Every structure is written in structure tokens, then in C-alpha cells.
Amino acid sequence: MYQYTDFDRRFVHARAAQYRDQLERHLAGTLGTDEFRALRLQNGWYIQRHAPMLRVAVPYGELSSRQLRQLARIAREYDRQPDGPFAGQGGYGHFTTRQNLQYNWIPLVDSATVMELLAEVDMHGIQTSGNCIRNITSDAFVGIAPDDIVDARPYCEILRQWSTLHPEFAHLPRKFKIAVSGAAEDRAAIGWHDIGLQLKKNAAGEVGFQVFVGGGMGRTPIPGVEINAFVPWQHILVYIEAIVRCYNLAGRRDNLYKARIKILVKAEGRKFFDAVNEEYRRILADDNGGHEHIIPQAELDRVAACFVDPAGVAPVAEPVLDTSDPAFARWLARNVDGHRVAGYRAVTLSLKRVGIAPGDTSADVMDTAAALADQFSHGELRVTHRQNLVLPWVKASDLPELFQAARAAGFATPNARLLTDQIACPGGDFCALANARSLPLAATIAERYQDQDELEDLGEIDLHISGCINSCGHHHSGHIGILGVDKDGTEWYQLTLGGSDGTKLSGATTAGKVIGPSFAADEIADAIDAVIDTFKRERLAGEHFVDAVKRLGLDPFKTAANAVRVSTAKA
Numbered sequence: 001m002y003q004y005t006d007f008d009r010r011f012v013h014a015r016a017a018q019y020r021d022q023l024e025r026h027l028a029g030t031l032g033t034d035e036f037r038a039l040r041l042q043n044g045w046y047i048q049r050h051a052p053m054l055r056v057a058v059p060y061g062e063l064s065s066r067q068l069r070q071l072a073r074i075a076r077e078y079d080r081q082p083d084g085p086f087a088g089q090g091g092y093g094h095f096t097t098r099q100n101l102q103y104n105w106i107p108l109v110d111s112a113t114v115m116e117l118l119a120e121v122d123m124h125g126i127q128t129s130g131n132c133i134r135n136i137t138s139d140a141f142v143g144i145a146p147d148d149i150v151d152a153r154p155y156c157e158i159l160r161q162w163s164t165l166h167p168e169f170a171h172l173p174r175k176f177k178i179a180v181s182g183a184a185e186d187r188a189a190i191g192w193h194d195i196g197l198q199l200k201k202n203a204a205g206e207v208g209f210q211v212f213v214g215g216g217m218g219r220t221p222i223p224g225v226e227i228n229a230f231v232p233w234q235h236i237l238v239y240i241e242a243i244v245r246c247y248n249l250a251g252r253r254d255n256l257y258k259a260r261i262k263i264l265v266k267a268e269g270r271k272f273f274d275a276v277n278e279e280y281r282r283i284l285a286d287d288n289g290g291h292e293h294i295i296p297q298a299e300l301d302r303v304a305a306c307f308v309d310p311a312g313v314a315p316v317a318e319p320v321l322d323t324s325d326p327a328f329a330r331w332l333a334r335n336v337d338g339h340r341v342a343g344y345r346a347v348t349l350s351l352k353r354v355g356i357a358p359g360d361t362s363a364d365v366m367d368t369a370a371a372l373a374d375q376f377s378h379g380e381l382r383v384t385h386r387q388n389l390v391l392p393w394v395k396a397s398d399l400p401e402l403f404q405a406a407r408a409a410g411f412a413t414p415n416a417r418l419l420t421d422q423i424a425c426p427g428g429d430f431c432a433l434a435n436a437r438s439l440p441l442a443a444t445i446a447e448r449y450q451d452q453d454e455l456e457d458l459g460e461i462d463l464h465i466s467g468c469i470n471s472c473g474h475h476h477s478g479h480i481g482i483l484g485v486d487k488d489g490t491e492w493y494q495l496t497l498g499g500s501d502g503t504k505l506s507g508a509t510t511a512g513k514v515i516g517p518s519f520a521a522d523e524i525a526d527a528i529d530a531v532i533d534t535f536k537r538e539r540l541a542g543e544h545f546v547d548a549v550k551r552l553g554l555d556p557f558k559t560a561a562n563a564v565r566v567s568t569a570k571a
Helices: 006-027 033-041 065-078 108-120 153-163 233-250 261-268 270-285 297-307 326-335 363-376 396-409 439-448 452-458 524-538 545-552 555-570
Strands: 045-047 052-056 062-064 092-095 101-103 178-181 195-201 207-213 225-232 344-349 360-362 380-383 389-395 463-466 480-487 490-497
Touching: 006 033, 006 108, 033 045, 052 108, 062 065, 065 092, 065 101, 065 108, 065 363, 065 380, 153 178, 153 233, 153 297, 195 233, 207 233, 225 233, 225 270, 233 261, 233 270, 261 270, 326 396, 326 452, 344 363, 344 396, 360 363, 363 380, 363 389, 363 396, 389 396, 439 463, 439 524, 452 524, 480 524, 490 524, 524 545, 524 555, 545 555
Parallel strands: 178 195, 463 480
Antiparallel strands: 045 052, 052 101, 062 380, 092 101, 092 360, 195 207, 207 225, 344 389, 380 389, 480 490
């Protein structure tokens, strides 16, 4: 993991102190609401439906057990005490699709204290909101996956440092998101980001980036397009600066819904590409600009030295595990992934089980996950795009013991990448922007599909739920996507099929297509059942759901789902 320098620590502590001064002036009435709003947003503080919401950055998803314990402390001491399945387990937390942690109930008066507690463990909420470059995300298996081409973490960290409080890009036309993948398979959904970076090696073995631009979901879902096939790694900050500078100058500021870079790229096409490449050449030719942003080998080496394997990790012989216990065997097959180091595995700690909203956690759950990381994973965890946690350094011989501990703690649901491993935003239960609730629907679907044999028979299905068109639940990229919409003050849901986030299973990054008019709240779960039943009836042997949708087209699924609406109306 990256180790903060003295400068890094002074930086986040100074930012926390600055925010305390701003908060105290606001509470005293000398700093107005509008002026304070911009300041709190750039530190991750929103005002949601019921209370302030804090979004904490977890850069490229990497998290230490010490940091997770501090997040648990903040939940326990400053967030609301939970009820339901988390009753008596301290306050709430929520892991998001962009590898952050959110709190939904911290009083604003405590916000400066929380920022100081985050700074104690080298964390912050800087640029997790507002019209700036947001948290840099990556593959949850970065640096450990067998198909890694280049470890993306040093480059992610350099990007994080470069973009943090970049003075030119503090007030962009709209929020701006960057994702980086260093593996053969894109597990970072780079095609759905404003800038997507794919690390590659050319024929000479030199490292560079394939650069995609203009991806995004929301009101107008558009996959990113390639703008440059190979930018040398030393020049990547220059190239990104050229992209963001051209966007900052030409992006629309008169229309919130047309302000994202995807709209600019779609409207200008080659003209925008030419402007970026000209700006790139100009910066490189400018002694006062280009050379300041070319990454020196010494700086890459300094940062990369933080991402060596933990002490004691070395290839070991693969153990022969006793898989006579069906539950253990199923967990091994579903929640345990391969590793580039022989004799090691990456293990998903599932946060998905009946009664628990996708991504939700409690203070006690976080403390338990931290303890498992200390015992089995050298004190390190990862936050995943799918709103789970991963232990990245597990010795294969420890898997039986870890399974028992994970099962006792509720982390061993063997559903990674299956239908009940849903992605969902907090929806109307928390968010003031949402048109409909996401969490009750996610709970209903989880309750209906609890038969593990059935889930395995259905195979891998990405189900994503968003409470509004902002698509925080990434419904556009789901094999099955659900979007909450408002009709005269009541909750309705659109159903989309065939979306993809760019993985090998899903294929090229694609937005799902809507099937028919929206469904009422009491119809949508039955419509999902109808779609699944159609798949079971029409699939070929061994065929995945997303492939069946591509082969059959939307019509058979649309007919089945619409029949639910008709039968409900008759009833």
C-alpha cells in the first residue's frame, strides 16, 4: 500500500484544520450557506434527504485494517445507531460502486472532528464530490490478478496526487471520473468513465496507456471511445491535462444535463480529438509546462516501492484442500479467485445476504473484516466495484480456517457475480435526488433467489439498480438493469437488458436497452422473475444470460415481462 510521506500527512491535517475554520464560521453565521456549500462539497460533505452524507475516498479501493477500524470508530461514535439486522452493531457505513465509503447520518456539527479522525489514518473526503476530478478507481484485484499486465497502483497513486486540488480543474463544467486497468480483462469498467486508461506494453516491451474518453452513464449513456492507442507512461499526466483542459474550456456550463465530457465528445468528435492532441503537443513543447508534468523514472520508482508484496509473501506449494464439505467447496468455487503468487488467493468477503442492502455495513462488521485482514491478509483489504470487500493476500492453506471465520461473521455467502450479488445505490431511502427506492427492491429479489443450486444453475448475471437517472447503481451496465422513475409522485421502474461493463463475460461496454413501459413498484420483482424464467426456458446448454439476450433479442423477454403487467392489471 502507498505510505503517506510527512508532506502527505501535513497536507490532509491542514485541510482538516481549514475545514474546521470554515465550519465554525458557517455555524456562527459569518459564512453563508451558498459559500459554505462549495467548500463542504470539495471535502465530501453532501446534504441528503435526512441528514449530511460524507463520502470518504478509498483511492483505487486499497484499504488497511487500521483505516477500516477508524472508519468503524467514526460509524460507531458519530453515525446513527442502526436497527434491523445491524441492531446493536454500532453506526452505519455504505460501500459504493466507486470504491468509496459513505456515511448517511453524521451531524454537520461533528463533520470537522470526523475529518480530523480520517486524517489520523491518512484518509480524507477531498474531491469525492463537486465538479472536479473524483476518486481514482481501479480493478479490485489490481496488482494481484494472474492476468495483470502492469501493476496499475503506482500510476493510480501518481494520478491521485496530481489531481488533488489541481487549481486549474477545481471548477470543471461537471464531475469528472477516471478509472485505470492494468489487467488483460477490464474489471474496472474503464469504458464507463470520463477517462478510461488501459495499461499496455508495446512490441518493444515499453509501458504505455490506451486512452478512452467520453464514457458515462446518467441521462445519456455513452461508452468511451479510443482517443489514443498508446501514450508513453511518462507522458500520461500531460495527456490527461490536455483532455481535461480542452473539456474545461469547451464543455457546456449552461445546461447541467449536457455538461459532461461525453456530450462534448459526441458533439465534436474528431474536432475534440484534434484539439486534445494539439494541446498535448503544445504542452510537451513548452519547457515550463510539459517537462514539469513528465513523470520522472525516480518518482515512479519511489511510488512503486510502496506496492511491493507484504513481508513474508513468496511462492509456496499449492495445498491439497479437503472439499468434502459442500458449503466449503461452493465457497471456494465462487468467492475465491486466483493469484499471481503461487499458493495465494484473493478472497471476496460478501456483504450481500438477506436483509442487508448491497454495500451496507456496520461498525462491528468493519471491525470484524479488519480482524480477518490482520489474521489472513497482512492487514490489507480492497473495496470492490460490486460493493464487497476482498482479502488480497490469503495463503491457500489458510482457506479452510478463513472460511469458518467468514461464515461465522456472515461474510461467506457464496454468490460472487451471481444474481443476488447485486449492485444498488441507496436510492430514495437516503438520497434527495432519487425518484424511487432501490433497497427494498434489492431485498425482495435477494429473498426470492436464495436457493444456491438455482443461482449456480442461472450462472453469472449482473443485476444493477439505480434510484434515479444519475445511475449511481450503474443500471446501464447491468445484464439486468433497473431504473427508478417518478410518475405523479409514485415509484415506477424501467427495466433494461443486455448492458455490459466490459468484462470478458459481458463483452464490449454497452448500455442496456429498455424493454417496454415502466413497471409499478408491485410489478417489478415479478417482471424480473418473468425475464429469468424466459432465460431458463430458451437458453442453450451452458449459455450465459447476457449471451442469451444477445442471441434472442429483447422481444421474448419483453413479452414475458409485459405479461406481468397485464396480469397485475386484471387482478
